[in-house]
Amino acid sequence: xxxxxxxxxxxxxxxxxxxxxxxxxxxxxxxxxxxxxxxxxxxxxxxxxxxxxxxxxxxxxxxxxxxxxxxxxxxxxxxxxxxxxxxxxxxxxxxxxxxxxxxxxxxxxxxxxxxxxxxxxxxxxxxxxxxxxxxxxxxxxxxxxxxxxxxxxxxxxxxxxxxxxxxxxxxxxxxxxxxxxxxxxxxxxxxxxxxxxxxxxxxxxxxxxxxxxxxxxxxxxxxxxxxxxxxxxxxxxxxxxxxxxxxxxxxxxxx
Amino acid sequence: xxxxxxxxxxxxxxxxxxxxxxxxxxxxxxxxxxxxxxxxxxxxxxxxxxxxxxxxxxxxxxxxxxxxxxxxxxxxxxxxxxxxxxxxxxxxxxxxxxxxxxxxxxxxxxxxxxxxxxxxxxxxxxxxxxxxxxxxxxxxxxxxxxxxxxxxxxxxxxxxxxxxxxxxxxxxxxxxxxxxxxxxxxxxxxxxxxxxxxxxxxxxxxxxxxxxxxxxxxxxxxxxxxxxxxxxxxxxxxxxxxxxxxxxxxxxxxxxxxxxxxxxxxxxxxxxxxxxxxxxxxxxxxxxxxxxxxxxxxxxxxxxxxxxxxxxxxxxxxxxxxxxxxxxxxxxxxxxxxxxxxxxxxxxxxxxxxxxxxxxxxxxxxxxxxxxxxxxxxxxxxxxxxxxxxxxxxxxxxxxxxxxxxxxxxxxxxxx
Numbered sequence: 315x316x317x318x319x320x321x322x323x324x325x326x327x328x329x330x331x332x333x334x335x336x337x338x339x340x341x342x343x344x345x346x347x348x349x350x351x352x353x354x355x356x357x358x359x360x361x362x363x364x365x366x367x368x369x370x371x372x373x374x375x376x377x378x379x380x381x382x383x384x385x386x387x388x389x390x391x392x393x394x395x396x397x398x399x400x401x402x403x404x405x406x407x408x409x410x411x412x413x414x415x416x417x418x419x420x421x422x423x424x425x426x427x428x429x430x431x432x433x434x435x436x437x438x439x440x441x442x443x444x445x446x447x448x449x450x451x452x453x454x455x456x457x458x459x460x461x462x463x464x465x466x467x468x469x470x471x472x473x474x475x476x477x478x479x480x481x482x483x484x485x486x487x488x489x490x491x492x493x494x495x496x497x498x499x500x501x502x503x504x505x506x507x508x509x510x511x512x513x514x515x516x517x518x519x520x521x522x523x524x525x526x527x528x529x530x531x532x533x534x535x536x537x538x539x540x541x542x543x544x545x546x547x548x549x550x551x552x553x554x555x556x557x558x559x560x561x562x563x564x565x566x567x568x569x
Numbered sequence: 570x571x572x573x574x575x576x577x578x579x580x581x582x583x584x585x586x587x588x589x590x591x592x593x594x595x596x597x598x599x600x601x602x603x604x605x606x607x608x609x610x611x612x613x614x615x616x617x618x619x620x621x622x623x624x625x626x627x628x629x630x631x632x633x634x635x636x637x638x639x640x641x642x643x644x645x646x647x648x649x650x651x652x653x654x655x656x657x658x659x660x661x662x663x664x665x666x667x668x669x670x671x672x673x674x675x676x677x678x679x680x681x682x683x684x685x686x687x688x689x690x691x692x693x694x695x696x697x698x699x700x701x702x703x704x705x706x707x708x709x710x711x712x713x714x715x716x717x718x719x720x721x722x723x724x725x726x727x728x729x730x731x732x733x734x735x736x737x738x739x740x741x742x743x744x745x746x747x748x749x750x751x752x753x754x755x756x757x758x759x760x761x762x763x764x765x766x767x768x769x770x771x772x773x774x775x776x777x778x779x780x781x782x783x784x785x786x787x788x789x790x791x792x793x794x795x796x797x798x799x800x801x802x803x804x805x806x807x808x809x810x811x812x813x814x815x816x817x818x819x820x821x822x823x824x825x826x827x828x829x830x831x832x833x834x835x836x837x838x839x840x841x842x843x844x845x846x847x848x849x850x851x852x853x854x855x856x857x858x859x860x861x862x863x864x865x866x867x868x869x870x871x872x873x874x875x876x877x878x879x880x881x882x883x884x885x886x887x888x889x890x891x892x893x894x895x896x897x898x899x900x901x902x903x904x905x906x907x908x909x910x911x912x913x914x915x916x917x918x919x920x921x922x923x924x925x926x927x928x929x930x931x932x933x934x935x936x937x938x939x940x941x942x943x944x945x946x947x948x949x950x951x952x953x954x955x956x957x958x959x960x961x962x963x964x965x966x967x968x969x970x971x972x973x974x975x976x977x978x979x980x981x982x983x984x985x
Contacts, residue, residue: 355829383647383651449841452647453647453840453841456832456837456840457837457838457840457841458837459837461837492850532840534651535650535651535657538657539657539658539661539828539831540828540829542658542828543824543827543828543829544828546824546828547821547824547825547828550817550820550821550824551821553817553820554814554817554818554820554821557810557813557814557816557817558814558817560810560813561810561811561813561814564806564807564810565807565810565811568605568802568807
């Protein structure tokens with residue numbers, strides 16, 4: 315009986331959780347399931363991959379997409395040196411002020427500055443993008459189901475619409491996007507960026523790299539979390555073992 | 570309270586003036602007798618208490634960094650995640666802690682249902698438990714609104730809109746709750762205030778729950794009364810240590826989620842800032858509300874849905890009288906045992922229906938499951954209690970030795 319209740323409880327939890335996680339249906343294609351370096355208990359980001367991903371973001375995505383929760387100083391976390399991050403920041407002009415004369419002015423970016431937004435506001439972004447609003451990418455891999463796989467699939471998933479599917483004006487066919495029509499034109503093409511480390515800049519390579527970079531951007535604490543988690547779990551398992559032993563000992567003289 | 574033998578003169582000095590140590594000892598210590606046969610399902614009460622304390626502790630620290638304003642709340646949560654030292658740990662702890670708090674409380678409730686812990690003389694104990702549950706739901710709902718993501722905003726919109734179903738005064742009440750004509754900044758700020766307040770109201774209700782518990786002591790898997798000291802063991806050290814085992818397992822599960830799947834029980838849409846102009850494709854509550862959400866949507870009229878959803882909780886207040894069985898523990902109820910299993914399946918099914926979009930076959934399944942939920946309490950509980958022939962009941966907790974004659978006698982004796 316007890317076992318039956320336990321089985322029911324566990325199944326209940328599992329079913330209700332999975333039911334919650336996969337509630338959405340529609341005719342959207344399920345993202346390609348890939349394995350990533352940050353998966354699993356010991357998952358880590360690949361620094362050079364993230365730097366390549368940053369390059370893709372900077373040279374391709376940043377034309378339309380903001381990344382406002384990431385600052386230049388954060389770029390040292392993906393393997394850039396202080397000097398490199400400073401130089402990157404200084405390559406942008408940012409607004410500051412008012413100064414002592416009450417005037418706004420421009421100055422070179424500093425480490426403390428967030429990555430600059432491509433558009434001043436949502437209206438400006440829509441005006442420049444055929445009415446569509448390119449979302450802020452800071453949280454994109456957490457803001458979509460199966461985020462990293464979805465993002466990768468979306469990048470590489472563009473294609474010709476099947477017969478019978480009529481696209482609206484200015485839209486592109488992408489089976490992974492909700493509704494299968496996306497305003498964003500295929501962002502990547504072979505050789506769109508020139509990698510410094512001789513990696514071949516294929517669409518798949520760039521999609522993978524930018525996914526790694528944006529996964530870090532959405533969850534910069536991931537590595538610290540998994541590192542600490544392992545220690546905590548070991549501690550808790552030992553502690554629970556001691557609790558079980560202590561309980562047995564205390565209860566031994568009862569029958 | 571009896572004198573306590575304290576070796577430390579400082580503690581003796583305090584005890585003489587404020588007998589706090591003997592109070593603790595009588596409440597959860599060596600002077601509190603508990604039935605000697607409590608199984609691990611009895612872990613979940615103390616576990617719920619610990620979960621409450623953990624939620625309050627992490628919540629107070631999150632409140633130090635959170636900004637309750639419609640324009641800044643989302644950013645302030647991201648600031649907690651990125652800039653505050655171990656802020657990500659605090660937030661994931663608090664969010665997953667809430668989920669597991671509900672899991673623990675649901676197990677605690679079903680344990681009470683299985684072993685008849687709501688029956689005479691523990692009706693008020695059961696009521697205070699239900700009041701805590703309702704307060705928890707309100708607190709969790711308002712807490713979920715605070716990050717001001719898409720699901721926060723739209724959950725707040727859907728749930729507060731339920732009040733508009735009340736005839737005549739519904740719209741007025743709803744606007745009064747909102748502090749405006751829609752969910753907005755005033756709503757967020759008052760939800761923050763109440764989200765901070767209600768946990769302490771829960772603490773108060775927990776004290777009443779424990780007070781009522783101590784009056785007649787814990788029920789036990791046999792569901793028979795304590796007949797004498799040979800039936801009990803001191804709470805400390807026996808159950809303090811037994812509860813520690815449950816706590817260890819609980820923490821392993823909780824931190825497994827926190828460190829390795831922190832967003833598993835959340836919804837990705839809540840990482841999109843609230844946008845009043847764009848409704849998410851499917852508005853779903855957190856998993857622990859799904860069965861009630863399914864009941865709400867099972868009724869085609871808004872007012873009807875609200876009434877039936879409220880009734881699904883209110884009916885639980887009546888079960889001490891709806892259950893007509895002579896015995897408490899379902900262990901001795903061969904027929905009702907099946908109904909209990911069906912009820913668990915039914916509630917799980919309601920949870921699944923709550924997660925699905927309300928279309929096609931899910932509407933029918935949701936309605937049937939809702940109907941069954943009420944049938945269980947209103948029809949099956951009293952009728953099975955009348956017609957079922959319980960198995961022989963052991964004589965005492967101390968000697969659960971079954972003899973047909975003894976068992977029958979005990980069954981009669983147990984009738985009150």
